[in-house]
Amino acid sequence: MLSPQFKALYKKEFQSFFKTPLGYVFLVIFLFGLGYMTFEPGRGSFFLLREASLRAFFEYVPWMFIFLVPAVSMKLWADERKRGTVELLFSMPVTVKVAVLAKFFAAWTFVGLALSLTFPMIITVLILGRPDMKIIFLGHISSMFLAGAMLSVGGFFSAMTKNQVVSFILSVATCFILLMADSPPVLELVGTFAPKYFLNIFESLSLQGHFESMGKGVIRLSDLCYYAIMISFWTFSSIVLLNENKSE
Amino acid sequence: MIVVESLCKNFDDFFAVKDVSFQVGKGQVLGLLGPNGAGKSTTMRMLTGFINPTSGHAKICGHSILQEKEKAQSHIGYVPENAPLYDDMDVREFLEFIYDLRGLPREQKVSRVEEILKLCVIEDVESQKIETLSKGYKRRVSLAQALIHNPDVLILDEPTDGLDPNQKHEVRKVIKNLAKEKTIVISTHILEEVDAVCDRAIIMAQGKICFDGTPASLKAQSPTGRLDDVFRSITMQKEALC
Incomplete structure (x- = not known):
């Protein structure tokens, strides 16, 4: 089913994370950061909750992702275009669609690997009590969807510019707005120029809202559709964009 | 092996390649010559399917670069300018x-x-x-x-650019060895290279072809017998006309 081009590119992209310090820095910061935030002695901390759940953990997942996921996606295309290897790639019998998907899934797998390495958290709560495994499982699925959505946003901005830093900043900003779309400050800002019905649509685009809803242990069709649309929209936009500007 | 029919490429209102047509048969080594910005690389990029032509058509081993792009690409080996690698x-x-x-x-x-x-x-x-x-x-x-x-077709964009004389010699030796069973297109602005490896030369300037023939006939056009002089006179003429 999968074309050899997809497989070759997927494998190469995934391995490339471990060819540079990027992959290791990502893993260390992500795991340390999440671990620290989960157990830090402030409000909402794991210990203060006094329950065997990963609520404190999942609360910080979006905030780790917002800086780290764009760092993974920023090089996907920007680097390739800057070095000119994009010319090498697309003179092979590889379509833009296959290449975009292969890179996206490789990056997604990498973030998935990082997330799976937080397994000691699960062991911890299992030792401490009897957690609701369904909620923990759905929390991870939800985190993966969140990462997928952010990666597709980042992939788009990486395809837009040759400069990795610009791609990073644009991705972080866009992810932040999407994440906070249902919060009063962002809504107020949008409300200054947009009509009321648009505000309602905009509010429902919030990544945070959909992330939390699934993390409560309910699979809603609307959440699944939301992620599917989000990822396809940004990925499709990347394909269109790259078809236009790959040779510039 | 390669059939190019009135290929054109515009970037907004800039005409990079204007109405370029040529054919290259098996075993031929074609040298694409021209000053920088003449449209050599753009022509090659269109042949390899990296960019689409604005108008015109090309076929590689009978496969259209537009309708059967992937098939055409599987017959091509391409060394892009500056040889980008991972x-x-x-x-x-x-x-x-x-x-x-x-x-x-x-x-x-x-x-x-x-x-x-x-x-x-x-x-x-x-x-x-x-x-x-x-x-x-x-x-x-x-x-x-x-x-x-x-591949049956090799497209090399300035393959010896920036190399020292020994390395140039090595690369040319490889190309010569390959020439027997393949069709090769080389772009260059080094004239000695045409003499050394090509059996046909096309000179481009301002996106158009202004000479198509053997290196020998190109030399014959010059009273001094030097490629440099012919190259200068042909490309300068063209630039004056535009």
């Missing part, structure tokens, strides 16, 4: 990646990569990271990458 891979790994990317049969992978390492004389650096290689080696790796699927 710098963080090592040489063998890179060649294996290109082999897989081309969708070639898995069983012969190891033996084919071995063969190509030998052919391009890069065996001693096979486990080195590409970014640590010298320019000459990088160029040869890029050539190896273009040859891995044994």
